[in-house]
Amino acid sequence: MGKRKKADLSQKNVFDITEQLSTAACVPSIRPKVKEWVQKDYPGITETTRELLNFWFFTDHTLPNGTNFRYHNAQKESIETLIYLFEVEKIRTRKDLLEKYAFSSKGLTHLPPHDDFARFCIKMATGSGKTKVMALSIVWQFANAIKEDDTLYAKNFLILAPNVIVYDRLRTDFESGRIFRTDPLIPRHYNLWWDLEYYMRGDTERTHSEGAIYLTNIQQFYERADRKAKKETDIMTAVMGSAPPTTKTEISDFDDRIGRREGLLMVLNDEAHHTWDEESEWNKFIRKMHGERPLSLQLDVSATPRFSGSGTLFPWTIFDYPLKQAIIDNVVKRPIKGISKIEEAKSDIASVRYQGFITAGVERWKEYNTQLTPLRKKPILFVMMNNTEEADDIGDWLQRKYPSEFGGEKTLVIHTDRSGEVSKKDLEAARKVARDVDDEKSPVNAIISVLMLREGWDVQNVTVVVGLRPYSAKANILPEQTIGRGLRLMFRNLNFQERVDIIGNKAFMEFVADLEKLEDLKLETFQVGKDKLQIITIHAVDSKMDFDIGIPEISPLLSRKKSLSEEIASIDVTKFKSNPLPLKEKEIEETKSFIYEGIDILTNEKLLEREYKIPPAQTAEEVVGYYARRIAQNIKLPSQFAALAPKVREFFEVKAFGKKVDMTDSLVIRAMSTNLASYVVIREFEKVLRDLIVQQQEPELISKERKLSTTTPFPFSNTRAMTESGKTVFNYVTSSNEFEKSFARFLDQAEDIVAFAKLPDQFGFCIQYTDTRANIRNYFPDFILRLQDGSHWIAETKGREDVDVAMKDQAANNWCETATLLTGVSWSYIKVLQKEFDDLHPDSFEELKVALE
Numbered sequence: 001m002g003k004r005k006k007a008d009l010s011q012k013n014v015f016d017i018t019e020q021l022s023t024a025a026c027v028p029s030i031r032p033k034v035k036e037w038v039q040k041d042y043p044g045i046t047e048t049t050r051e052l053l054n055f056w057f058f059t060d061h062t063l064p065n066g067t068n069f070r071y072h073n074a075q076k077e078s079i080e081t082l083i084y085l086f087e088v089e090k091i092r093t094r095k096d097l098l099e100k101y102a103f104s105s106k107g108l109t110h111l112p113p114h115d116d117f118a119r120f121c122i123k124m125a126t127g128s129g130k131t132k133v134m135a136l137s138i139v140w141q142f143a144n145a146i147k148e149d150d151t152l153y154a155k156n157f158l159i160l161a162p163n164v165i166v167y168d169r170l171r172t173d174f175e176s177g178r179i180f181r182t183d184p185l186i187p188r189h190y191n192l193w194w195d196l197e198y199y200m201r202g203d204t205e206r207t208h209s210e211g212a213i214y215l216t217n218i219q220q221f222y223e224r225a226d227r228k229a230k231k232e233t234d235i236m237t238a239v240m241g242s243a244p245p246t247t248k249t250e251i252s253d254f255d256d257r258i259g260r261r262e263g264l265l266m267v268l269n270d271e272a273h274h275t276w277d278e279e280s281e282w283n284k285f286i287r288k289m290h291g292e293r294p295l296s297l298q299l300d301v302s303a304t305p306r307f308s309g310s311g312t313l314f315p316w317t318i319f320d321y322p323l324k325q326a327i328i329d330n331v332v333k334r335p336i337k338g339i340s341k342i343e344e345a346k347s348d349i350a351s352v353r354y355q356g357f358i359t360a361g362v363e364r365w366k367e368y369n370t371q372l373t374p375l376r377k378k379p380i381l382f383v384m385m386n387n388t389e390e391a392d393d394i395g396d397w398l399q400r401k402y403p404s405e406f407g408g409e410k411t412l413v414i415h416t417d418r419s420g421e422v423s424k425k426d427l428e429a430a431r432k433v434a435r436d437v438d439d440e441k442s443p444v445n446a447i448i449s450v451l452m453l454r455e456g457w458d459v460q461n462v463t464v465v466v467g468l469r470p471y472s473a474k475a476n477i478l479p480e481q482t483i484g485r486g487l488r489l490m491f492r493n494l495n496f497q498e499r500v501d502i503i504g505n506k507a508f509m510e511f512v513a514d515l516e517k518l519e520d521l522k523l524e525t526f527q528v529g530k531d532k533l534q535i536i537t538i539h540a541v542d543s544k545m546d547f548d549i550g551i552p553e554i555s556p557l558l559s560r561k562k563s564l565s566e567e568i569a570s571i572d573v574t575k576f577k578s579n580p581l582p583l584k585e586k587e588i589e590e591t592k593s594f595i596y597e598g599i600d601i602l603t604n605e606k607l608l609e610r611e612y613k614i615p616p617a618q619t620a621e622e623v624v625g626y627y628a629r630r631i632a633q634n635i636k637l638p639s640q641f642a643a644l645a646p647k648v649r650e651f652f653e654v655k656a657f658g659k660k661v662d663m664t665d666s667l668v669i670r671a672m673s674t675n676l677a678s679y680v681v682i683r684e685f686e687k688v689l690r691d692l693i694v695q696q697q698e699p700e701l702i703s704k705e706r707k708l709s710t711t712t713p714f715p716f717s718n719t720r721a722m723t724e725s726g727k728t729v730f731n732y733v734t735s736s737n738e739f740e741k742s743f744a745r746f747l748d749q750a751e752d753i754v755a756f757a758k759l760p761d762q763f764g765f766c767i768q769y770t771d772t773r774a775n776i777r778n779y780f781p782d783f784i785l786r787l788q789d790g791s792h793w794i795a796e797t798k799g800r801e802d803v804d805v806a807m808k809d810q811a812a813n814n815w816c817e818t819a820t821l822l823t824g825v826s827w828s829y830i831k832v833l834q835k836e837f838d839d840l841h842p843d844s845f846e847e848l849k850v851a852l853e
Helices: 014-020 027-039 047-057 073-088 094-101 130-147 164-182 188-192 235-239 254-259 281-292 323-328 355-375 388-401 424-436 479-484 506-519 542-547 565-569 585-593 620-634 638-654 666-672 675-693 738-749 805-823 834-840 845-852
Strands: 118-124 154-161 196-200 211-217 264-270 295-302 317-321 334-339 380-385 411-413 446-449 462-468 499-504 524-527 536-538 550-554 558-560 596-599 606-610 694-696 701-707 714-716 753-758 767-770 776-779 783-787 792-798 827-833
Touching: 027 073, 027 094, 027 317, 047 073, 047 130, 047 620, 073 118, 073 130, 073 317, 094 118, 118 130, 130 154, 130 164, 130 211, 130 264, 130 295, 154 164, 154 254, 154 295, 164 196, 164 211, 164 424, 211 254, 254 281, 264 281, 281 295, 323 506, 334 506, 355 380, 355 388, 355 462, 355 499, 355 536, 380 388, 388 411, 388 446, 462 506, 499 506, 542 753, 550 805, 558 767, 565 638, 565 675, 620 638, 620 666, 620 675, 638 675, 675 694, 701 805, 738 753, 738 783, 738 792, 738 834, 767 805, 776 805, 792 805, 792 834, 805 827, 827 834, 827 845, 834 845
Parallel strands: 118 295, 118 317, 154 211, 154 264, 196 211, 264 295, 334 499, 334 524, 380 446, 380 462, 411 446, 462 499, 792 827
Antiparallel strands: 536 714, 550 701, 558 694, 596 606, 753 783, 767 776, 783 792
16 A cells, blocks of 8 residues: 555645644644643743732632632633743744644645744634633733833733724723722732733823833724725624824823833733734734834634634634533533424514514513513623614514513613714714613513624623524624523533523524524524423522521631741751652752652642743752742742741752762752752742741631521523422532432431531632641532530541541541531531442431441
């Protein structure tokens, strides 16, 4: 058999490579590299970046409104990818990126024509939190520029929006630095030096600051002379903001002001699919800015970073979080297609022709309205029409046919003039609705538009989309952009799968089918008019208040010390239980290929394999300084470097090698610099410091009890994970797995159990504990019990144990002892392992308790 003939890619433009892939050209090669790097615990990054990654993703966060918060995996992986390529791989041009990671580097004969700075694109499905990733990237760049004093990172940031509505959305987050105060972006001690000013369009320059964020829409920087020449019917772009005056106004001097600042610039393009044309005014402006204030990098973010016409993804896309995965991860709503036999009536009057579809949409909206009322949410019906006249006709028909639901201001019809622009009198009203439609006080129940909301309109409460217009290439709309407007979550509850129902005529449903092909997904369906909507709401039942349970509110038992100087000074390094490090020439060479396994001392479970590398050192002081900084960063007390350095030196001098050594000996310096030495010294110091960094606080009783019945009603999806019980204050007992469900049935039948409940996340009860990274974390127990003798128990069900379980157990026992002491009510903790429970088949809680003691 002859050799297989290779495909000739010599003439293939790099921008077309993605046609061979289901994702962008570089993503398949980048993903495994980043995964391996993360598993090795981020080698090659600055200490500042390490501290940020630990704070963002390995620390529990509570928002100012009291709700618990965590970044979801796609947000974590996207910023990790950006950091890896910029900081570790040091990619600084698209040419470097494509040649190293593209599908076929042999075919890269047509590289980007303008390539003077790093440019990356992050593709994330609508509603999956792109703005938060933008904020993470800003903190990463600015913190490194200041703390590391690194001139390769940006101190100044220009955020560009394609229109006024996107600008308004971003302004909500970035004005006065709001997002940096409300989101867990900046470790508290960073506030000592965090010196960023925030300039919105129209703001004048204020006093000097180390860095600045400038936010505006791109039209402020150039004349859109070709506006009428291009026949793109983008009516909603007008809603999102007509092009501002083309002459320089009070805010268009952002470019001049940025040019006068010190430090590099980072440009962030939101809804960056608008930047596909290298010769567009948008891209020309950014290149002009690079000439005035050099860029560290340009970050494009979009759900649809595709080239107009070909539809291929930008080849500089480094991370791809598609809609299909976002749906699976429950990060966005699940689109459900409505199947019907509704036919268009033979009429030129829209309200007659499409009456069947509109009626079906209204009836479905009514179902949502009924189901969401106990949850204090208001659904939105969104209707897309073929032209302005039809939109007006349908709006008038809705208001007359359903006056109580859609009369008057309860229906918003977006009006346009003859040129297709939103009339001036309606523009501000439309922008206000775009900002406020999800608010409980907003009267709007239905929105009717000629063009589907393409971007920037972050409506969370859209539950029914009715599409009644054919889609063509002239509309310049991608499938993701249309359906994307209904994808944002209302509840952000991982135990509830939200949905948006899609109803439409044949032309529109064919368009939805295009989305399925593009995203390689198969949407679920429902029979319009037959399959009734059911949203299960978990709530306290008034008639079951005898089974309510109160939990005392106690002040935090743990806090992090701000200084360990005295404790560090008292450390006796000679008592460290470490084997002597090799000091012979041959043994030192062999350690270069040493693989390190982290074994948990409680469970003997292998936790990690890590490789620690440090740059070659000429003096012992260099090595000692490196380790002291690394340890200080890892325990999140960088100010303790001065206290740690002498102790690290003492460890190497008198303990590490099993004897006292000469710290000026070149062999000793080399032995100190090995991977093995790195692993041992960091492990030993972190082990002793972990117990010192967290201190017990004197507990205070804030409230004797907070009743479970005060839990805000919440939706729940999995009917198979629910059980009824007469011993709980809630209408159902929810569970996360079969073991929890089995344990709930046991509690319901056990005679010595008077009342119990599966603790809902919405109740917010948690116990602090310290994890293996010395982070103070929040542990959320499974069950709460009240026995016949009046005692209360916290019960935790476990299928398998991980490294943090022992720490959670200790924290739970400490909390119960404290609660008992402060309230006079007996509180205890029990951990129930699945294997023991299944083997025992207990009939009572007393029997279970005795068996597990």
